[in-house]
Amino acid sequence: MEIKLLESEEDEIRIEFKNENHTFLNALKSALLQDEKVLMVTYNIKHPAISPAIMYLRTKDSEPIEVLKNAASVLSSQCEEFNRIFNEKTAIL
Numbered sequence: 790m791e792i793k794l795l796e797s798e799e800d801e802i803r804i805e806f807k808n809e810n811h812t813f814l815n816a817l818k819s820a821l822l823q824d825e826k827v828l829m830v831t832y833n834i835k836h837p838a839i840s841p842a843i844m845y846l847r848t849k850d851s852e853p854i855e856v857l858k859n860a861a862s863v864l865s866s867q868c869e870e871f872n873r874i875f876n877e878k879t880a881i882l
Contacts, residue, residue, distance in 0.1 A: 801847040823824040826851040
């Protein structure tokens, strides 16, 4: 994954994600939407084979980069929890 900050304002950012698809971006978007500081988040992939994804995030009274970092942490924790539960359940098989 490559990430490039395209635009940064007081309450909004645009970020390019190279070599990512809907699977990761939908999960990240979902984690962002859980945060009450997020006013809007969306992303666009013009053509999955040749275009990078562009995510747009607008926040309320919060630094967008910090909100994004928090969402990434939430997503990471959810993956770790799933992995732990999955390993516990499959260990008895």
